[in-house]
Amino acid sequence: MSMPDDAHRRAESLRARIRYHNHRYYVLDDPEIPDAEYDRLIRELQALEAEYPALVTPDSPTQRVGGQPRPEFLAVRHRIPMISLDNAMSDAELLEFHQRLAKSFQDDAPILYLAEPKLDGLAVNLRYEQGILIQAATRGDGTTGEDVTQNARTIQTIPLRLLGEDWPAILEVRGEIYMTRAGFARLNAEMRRKGRTPFANPRNAAAGSLRQLDARITAGRPLAFCCYGWGELSASAGESQFVMLQRLAAWGVPISKELQQVRGLDGCRAYFDALGERRDALDYDIDGVVFKVDRLADQVRLGATAHHPRWAVARKFPAQEELTQVEAVEFQVGRTGAVTPVARLRPVQVGGVTVANATLHNMDEVIRKDVRIGDTVIVRRAGEVIPEVVRVVPERRPPDVRAVELPSQCPVCGSDVIRPEGEAVARCTGGLYCPAQRKEAIRHFASRRAMDIEGLGEKLIEQLVDLDWVREPADLYRLTPEQLARLERMGEKSAANLLAALERSKETSFARFIFALGIREVGETTAQALAARFDGMASLMQARESDFVRERGIKGIGIETATALHRFLVEHPEQETDGNLADWLTGLGIRGLTPARASLLAERFGSLQALRLAGLEDLYWNSARLVEGVGPVVAAHLAGFFAQAHNREAIARLLAAGIRWPETAPQPSAAGASPLTGKTFVITGTLSRPRDAIKEQLQGFGARVSGSLSSKTDYLLAGEAAGSKLDKARALGIPVLDEAGLAALLVQE
Structure with a gap:
C-alpha cells in the first residue's frame, strides 16, 4: 500500500507533540493537557503506524512497550570508564576532601561546587547518535557493562530522541535508574496480590526490573531516570558542569530538581544538612549527597585515580541502625583464604532490607566490640549496603552468653587456620586444596606471571571448577580434548590450543612455580629469593620459620x-x-x-x-632476614602452607604431571652472593626479549626491577624508542645499558 504524504506529515507531527508532552509530564512534572487528550494522540499515532507500517521508527513513542524476550545480555565496553566516587562518611572526611582541593587552587576564593542527591539506584550509560538513543548499558565493573537498550527504551523519562537541534552528533548521558517510593509500594502490592515475593527495597526492585530478559516486564515497572553527567561527547562541554547539565535538560534529559551550585565548605555543609532534613519527605531513596568541582577545566586538572575522580566526593548519610540479637557466629572462608566471623542474627528490618547476617570483619573486631553469642547488638547497613554489627548493648546481656572462638581448622577443608602475629585476618592454609579457594588458586596458578597458561581465562576456570573436572591445579594437566570440546565456546581448535599451552607451561622456572602456588604475600620478588636460597621443592617444603628469620632477644x-x-x-x-x-x-x-x-x-x-x-x-628484641623479603609474617605463611599435608600432596601431583625447571645451585643467603644484589634496574623501550624474562633474569642475580626512574636507580636498560626515561637517566647521570651491555655485565657476575 502506497503511503500518502499527509500520513507521513501527520505521524511526524504526532510524534513531536507526544515527545513534548512526555517531557512536560515525566521530566518537568508540569503537564499541559489532560490524560484523555494525551491518550487520544497516542491512539491516533498507533492507528497510523498500524495502517502504514513503514511509518514506524525506532524512536517513535509507540515503541516503548518492549520486544520479544532476548536470550542474554550482551557485553558493552564503555569508551570512557564509569569509575566510582570516593566516599566521605563523616564531616571530618568532607573537610579533608575540601582541604585537599583547596591546596591545589592558586587563589583563596571559595571553591564553587555542584551539589545533587546521590540516588540509590542503578548507574547506566545512554548513547545518543544524531539525537537518537542507540544503546543503553549498565555500569557493570566500570569498564564493561550489559546492553539493556530494549529495556531502557521502555522507561518514559529516557528520551528516545533528544529535543531541539543543537545537540552534539555523539552524546553519552550517564545517570541513575531508580524507582520512586510510591511506585515501589504499588509494585510490591501487585507482587503480593499475585502471591509472589515482594522486593526488599526500591533499589533492588529497580535493578531487577532493568535486568529482565523480557522487556515487556520492564515496561510494566515504575522506573525513572535522572542524569548526573556524561561520557563520550563529540563537542565541547563548555566551562561548567552545572551549565552543561542545564543544556542536557533542554535536550529533554531529566536532571535532579535538587541540583544546586554551592560555594565552599560551608555551602556543602548547609546543602547536606538541609537535604538530610527533607530526606524522608522525598519520593525516592537517596544515600547521600554528591559534591563536584563545577569548573570543567579544574576537573581535568585535578584528574582521577584508577578508582575515582579527585574532584568529586559522595558525602554519605549516617547508616540506619536497628537492635537485634546474635543467635550464632559462623566462620566463612573467602576466595583468598580469609576466615571471617559472620554473626547470624534474629532477622530485623534495616533500611527496608531484612538483615539476618552481619559481618564481624575479624577476631580483633570481635574482641574490641566484645561480641558474644546471645548478645543484643546494634546492626546497621554500612554505607547502607553491607550489614555490620556496630556495638553490643551490654545492659541487655543475658547471663548465658558464649564467647566467640576462632576455629583452629578451616570449616571448609579442615586445614590449619593461622593468624600471623601482627595480622588481624586469620587464614586457611589449605590454599591448593580448600574448595573455598579453588577458583582463585587456579586463576593465580594459570596467570601470565605464574605458569602462563595462555587461553585459561576466568570464565573457563569457572566452568571447569563448577563441572568438578578441576579441583586442584594438577587436574588441569589431566584434561582431555573430548572434555574441553564440550565446554561452552570451546571448539576442537580452541581445545587443542589450550592443551598445547598446558604442555608448554610444564617447562618453567623454580621461581615461577613457587609464585604460582599462591602462598600468602609471596610475590614474584620473594619467589625469586626463595628459588635462589633453596635447591629444590623438597628443601623448601622442609623449611621452618627459623630457616627464614633469625630472632633473638x-x-x-x-x-x-x-x-x-x-x-x-x-x-x-x-x-x-x-x-x-x-x-x-x-x-x-x-x-x-x-x-x-x-x-x-x-x-x-x-x-x-x-x-x-x-x-x-x-x-x-632483634631479627635478621635469612632470605631477602621474608620477614616474620611471610615466614609464618610459608611454614603454615607447607605444614599442610594437603598442599604437599598437591605439589607432588603437579611434579608428577611433568612440571619441571632447570636445576641450579642455591645461592648464598641475603648477605649477598652477587655484586648485583640490591641494585635497582629500570627497563624501557623495545627489546629483543620479553621484559618479564629479563626481569626474572635480573632478579635471579639479586637485583630489583622498578617501573619508575629516580636518583636511586642504578642502571637503565634501554631498547629502541626508549623515550623520556632515557633523557631523564642521562640528566641524572644514571648508567645506561643496551642489551649487549647488560649481557657483558651479567658475564662479569
Whole structure:
C-alpha cells in the first residue's frame, strides 16, 4: 500500500507533540493537557503506524512497550570508564576532601561546587547518535557493562530522541535508574496480590526490573531516570558542569530538581544538612549527597585515580541502625583464604532490607566490640549496603552468653587456620586444596606471571571448577580434548590450543612455580629469593620459620635499654643480687628498665650469672632476614602452607604431571652472593626479549626491577624508542645499558 504524504506529515507531527508532552509530564512534572487528550494522540499515532507500517521508527513513542524476550545480555565496553566516587562518611572526611582541593587552587576564593542527591539506584550509560538513543548499558565493573537498550527504551523519562537541534552528533548521558517510593509500594502490592515475593527495597526492585530478559516486564515497572553527567561527547562541554547539565535538560534529559551550585565548605555543609532534613519527605531513596568541582577545566586538572575522580566526593548519610540479637557466629572462608566471623542474627528490618547476617570483619573486631553469642547488638547497613554489627548493648546481656572462638581448622577443608602475629585476618592454609579457594588458586596458578597458561581465562576456570573436572591445579594437566570440546565456546581448535599451552607451561622456572602456588604475600620478588636460597621443592617444603628469620632477644626491650644494662654489667662485675633478680634490676635505676621489663629478663635468664654471660643481642628484641623479603609474617605463611599435608600432596601431583625447571645451585643467603644484589634496574623501550624474562633474569642475580626512574636507580636498560626515561637517566647521570651491555655485565657476575 502506497503511503500518502499527509500520513507521513501527520505521524511526524504526532510524534513531536507526544515527545513534548512526555517531557512536560515525566521530566518537568508540569503537564499541559489532560490524560484523555494525551491518550487520544497516542491512539491516533498507533492507528497510523498500524495502517502504514513503514511509518514506524525506532524512536517513535509507540515503541516503548518492549520486544520479544532476548536470550542474554550482551557485553558493552564503555569508551570512557564509569569509575566510582570516593566516599566521605563523616564531616571530618568532607573537610579533608575540601582541604585537599583547596591546596591545589592558586587563589583563596571559595571553591564553587555542584551539589545533587546521590540516588540509590542503578548507574547506566545512554548513547545518543544524531539525537537518537542507540544503546543503553549498565555500569557493570566500570569498564564493561550489559546492553539493556530494549529495556531502557521502555522507561518514559529516557528520551528516545533528544529535543531541539543543537545537540552534539555523539552524546553519552550517564545517570541513575531508580524507582520512586510510591511506585515501589504499588509494585510490591501487585507482587503480593499475585502471591509472589515482594522486593526488599526500591533499589533492588529497580535493578531487577532493568535486568529482565523480557522487556515487556520492564515496561510494566515504575522506573525513572535522572542524569548526573556524561561520557563520550563529540563537542565541547563548555566551562561548567552545572551549565552543561542545564543544556542536557533542554535536550529533554531529566536532571535532579535538587541540583544546586554551592560555594565552599560551608555551602556543602548547609546543602547536606538541609537535604538530610527533607530526606524522608522525598519520593525516592537517596544515600547521600554528591559534591563536584563545577569548573570543567579544574576537573581535568585535578584528574582521577584508577578508582575515582579527585574532584568529586559522595558525602554519605549516617547508616540506619536497628537492635537485634546474635543467635550464632559462623566462620566463612573467602576466595583468598580469609576466615571471617559472620554473626547470624534474629532477622530485623534495616533500611527496608531484612538483615539476618552481619559481618564481624575479624577476631580483633570481635574482641574490641566484645561480641558474644546471645548478645543484643546494634546492626546497621554500612554505607547502607553491607550489614555490620556496630556495638553490643551490654545492659541487655543475658547471663548465658558464649564467647566467640576462632576455629583452629578451616570449616571448609579442615586445614590449619593461622593468624600471623601482627595480622588481624586469620587464614586457611589449605590454599591448593580448600574448595573455598579453588577458583582463585587456579586463576593465580594459570596467570601470565605464574605458569602462563595462555587461553585459561576466568570464565573457563569457572566452568571447569563448577563441572568438578578441576579441583586442584594438577587436574588441569589431566584434561582431555573430548572434555574441553564440550565446554561452552570451546571448539576442537580452541581445545587443542589450550592443551598445547598446558604442555608448554610444564617447562618453567623454580621461581615461577613457587609464585604460582599462591602462598600468602609471596610475590614474584620473594619467589625469586626463595628459588635462589633453596635447591629444590623438597628443601623448601622442609623449611621452618627459623630457616627464614633469625630472632633473638626479648620482646618488649629496646636496644637503648639493653645497651645501658649490658654496659652496667660489664663495668660492675663485682655487683651481686641480694635476693630477687627482678627487684634488683629495677633498683639499678637504668632508664627504660621498668619493673615489667625487669621481670621479663629475670624470667628468661633466671640468675645474674646467666644474665652476665648473655651478649647484647640476647637482651633486646632483634631479627635478621635469612632470605631477602621474608620477614616474620611471610615466614609464618610459608611454614603454615607447607605444614599442610594437603598442599604437599598437591605439589607432588603437579611434579608428577611433568612440571619441571632447570636445576641450579642455591645461592648464598641475603648477605649477598652477587655484586648485583640490591641494585635497582629500570627497563624501557623495545627489546629483543620479553621484559618479564629479563626481569626474572635480573632478579635471579639479586637485583630489583622498578617501573619508575629516580636518583636511586642504578642502571637503565634501554631498547629502541626508549623515550623520556632515557633523557631523564642521562640528566641524572644514571648508567645506561643496551642489551649487549647488560649481557657483558651479567658475564662479569
